[in-house]
Amino acid sequence: MLRGRLYDGGLTTLLARLQAAVADDYSVACEIGRGGMATVYLGDDLKLERRVAIKLLHPQLATGLGVERFLREIKTAAGLTHPHIVPLFDSGESGGLLFYVMPYIEGETLRGLLTREGSLPIEDAVRIACEVLEALGYAHAHGVVHRDIKPENIIFSAGRALVTDFGIARAVTAASLEPLTIDGAVGTPAYMSPEQVSQSLQLDGRSDIYSLGCTLYEMLTGSVPFTGPTAQAVMARQLLDVVPPIRSVRPAVPHALEQAVLTALSISARASPKRSSTPSPICPACASPRVRRRSRSAGRASISPRSARSSKSGRCWWGACAGRATGCESAPSS
Ligand SMILES: Nc1ncnc2c1ncn2[C@@H]1O[C@H](COP(=O)(O)OP(=O)(O)O)[C@@H](O)[C@H]1O
Numbered sequence: 001m002l003r004g005r006l007y008d009g010g011l012t013t014l015l016a017r018l019q020a021a022v023a024d025d026y027s028v029a030c031e032i033g034r035g036g037m038a039t040v041y042l043g044d045d046l047k048l049e050r051r052v053a054i055k056l057l058h059p060q061l062a063t064g065l066g067v068e069r070f071l072r073e074i075k076t077a078a079g080l081t082h083p084h085i086v087p088l089f090d091s092g093e094s095g096g097l098l099f100y101v102m103p104y105i106e107g108e109t110l111r112g113l114l115t116r117e118g119s120l121p122i123e124d125a126v127r128i129a130c131e132v133l134e135a136l137g138y139a140h141a142h143g144v145v146h147r148d149i150k151p152e153n154i155i156f157s158a159g160r161a162l163v164t165d166f167g168i169a170r171a172v173t174a175a176s177l178e179p180l181t182i183d184g185a186v187g188t189p190a191y192m193s194p195e196q197v198s199q200s201l202q203l204d205g206r207s208d209i210y211s212l213g214c215t216l217y218e219m220l221t222g223s224v225p226f227t228g229p230t231a232q233a234v235m236a237r238q239l240l241d242v243v244p245p246i247r248s249v250r251p252a253v254p255h256a257l258e259q260a261v262l263t264a265l266s267i268s269a270r271a272s273p274k275r276s277s278t279p280s281p282i283c284p285a286c287a288s289p290r291v292r293r294r295s296r297s298a299g300r301a302s303i304s305p306r307s308a309r310s311s312k313s314g315r316c317w318w319g320a321c322a323g324r325a326t327g328c329e330s331a332p333s334s
């Protein structure tokens with residue numbers, strides 16, 4: 001049974017337009033979510049008889065984009081195949097609407113989980129970060145930078161973290177007919193890297209590592225490193241401020257883990273080969289029973305549907321980001 005909500009008259013009109021635009025290929029049931037760039041609808045692929053999520057770019061955004069360029073750019077993302085990446089099935093333009101189609105993921109987003117739980121058990125936070133890092137390592141090796149890593153774009157399916165919206169931010173930026181202003185910049189201020197804030201043209205995978213650092217920081221402490229009254233204030237802090245220590249909020253976080261998160265959040269990609277984007281180095285601390293014991297003793301019941309052991313425990317976020325510099329090999333201390 002399709003589930004979701006129908007909205008008021010104005011939005012139903014948009015739904016009706018989408019229904020008409022894709023009627024040959026998809027049925028569209030209802031809105032299931034909305035973000036800064038798009039509205040997401042639940043639908044069915046009529047030919048393949050599978051449930052899909054159809055993401056419709058906000059019409060006011062779509063009118064500022066070169067359609068062909070957008071659809072060409074988005075194809076890069078369609079080539080990504082990885083167990084921690086939500087694939088792209090289809091994309092198109094019809095009746096003045098720009099949309100793309102992906103599998104419908106039934107699980108909740110990391111945002112939903114954080115809203116419910118505040119912070120997460122350390123081992124769950126690390127496992128989720130490791131899974132996202134695997135997806136990033138793969139995408140970066142294929143020349144795709146996500147540019148909008150944040151809890152809303154991490155969805156759980158059968159206990160695994162899946163990254164969604166790969167390539168979308170890049171496609172919107174590249175297809176934009178006007179240079180994007182700070183206000184119109186693609187990305188989410190609380191997770192934007194300093195080089196993204198300063199609108200560097202040459203973003204590379206290290207920018208995603210910074211955003212993942214913000215996400216892991218939030219999973220561990222319940223709050224992003226930098227908040228502020230306006231988007232501009234948050235972005236200014238990303239450029240200028242010192243990251244508040246994690247262990248003053250949560251002493252159970254191992255020192256090595258804190259150091260690795262701080263390395264991921266180092267102000268400058270220039271300073272960082274340290275902010276590496278590949279997940280290859282192995283960190284024994286990830287699988288350390290001591291870390292697992294510690295996180296259990298941190299007093300939270302695990303909400304992970306999947307045990308830490310079933311993750312690729314050698315593939316460690318902080319090993320990747322900080323390597324030997326953090327002294328990862330040594331047992332963490334609280
Ligand atoms: N493939 C999907 N399957 C199920 N729900 C989705 C899917 N993609 C997005 N959503 C839901 O739609 C919401 C809005 O998505 P989006 O437009 O990408 O904005 P944002 O990422 O900023 O939340 C998400 O937060 C999520 O709840």
Ligand SMILES: [Mg+2]
Nearest residue numbers: 035152153165
């Ligand atoms: Mg999204």
